[in-house]
Amino acid sequence: MKLNHANLVTPEVAGLSGFFVNHFGFELLAMRGKDAFAVMSGTDGFILNLMKPGKNETATYPDGFHIGFFVGSPAIVHEKHAELASASLAPGDVQELTRGGAKSTTFYCHAPGGILVEVSASQD
Numbered sequence: 001m002k003l004n005h006a007n008l009v010t011p012e013v014a015g016l017s018g019f020f021v022n023h024f025g026f027e028l029l030a031m032r033g034k035d036a037f038a039v040m041s042g043t044d045g046f047i048l049n050l051m052k053p054g055k056n057e058t059a060t061y062p063d064g065f066h067i068g069f070f071v072g073s074p075a076i077v078h079e080k081h082a083e084l085a086s087a088s089l090a091p092g093d094v095q096e097l098t099r100g101g102a103k104s105t106t107f108y109c110h111a112p113g114g115i116l117v118e119v120s121a122s123q124d
Contacts, residue, residue, distance in 0.1 A: 005047035015112030074105035
């Protein structure tokens with residue numbers, strides 16, 4: 001079994017899709033409506049759908065909800081952090097974390113629409 005896709009609700013479909021295309025290698029496959037629904041494909045073939053909330057609804061997620069990207073090395077984490085900072089996206093500080101005994105280099109950044117994104121790599 002393979003996870004096929006995820007669907008995120010955001011008031012900023014165009015801005016969030018641009019974020020994933022410009023900074024995380026996604027390809028925009030379709031934009032429907034008036035920037036109301038986007039279909040994107042990641043470099044690994046994972047499909048990410050973005051859609052505006054329904055009329056009179058807001059896009060809310062529980063505390064701690066985030067999208068995580070795992071990269072090949074701590075150096076890449078630092079490079080991605082610098083890239084997002086230079087794009088005025090205000091990523092949080094790079095941290096050295098230990099979770100369940102595994103050490104990682106990690107930072108978090110709020111993407112357009114308020115989606116929290118994590119970028120992390122194992123420390124070997």
